[in-house]
Amino acid sequence: MQDTPPLLVEYVTPEPGTARLVLTGELDYTTVDEAAEEADKVLADNPRVIELDLAGLRFVDSSGIAVVMNLYRGAEERGAALRIVALTAYLRHLLRVIALDDVFDLPD
DSSP: OOOOOOOEEEEEEEETTEEEEEEEEEESTTTHHHHHHHHHHHHHTOOSEEEEEEEEEEEEOHHHHHHHHHHHHHHHHTTOEEEEEEEOHHHHHHHHHTTOTTTSOOOO
């Protein structure tokens, strides 16, 4: 039996007023708590812009999508913009299938 690969979550501030959350690995029910904790930290810092770098994600399940949507709602409530700045073809397809490509302005 193979262990679930870990999720690496990195929170950086590339410039004042901007927070970037970089997720690498698998965002699923076994790793979602770590991502949710970092997302809460981002929201608590009240940035004007939140950038999500999802280019390193190999897999996302519904609990992972819920973290992204909770971050989106939290940003919206605070008047912040949430942008997905990088993602894989797999994740782009997933967001399209579940009709979230209309919610997020996805990068090329």
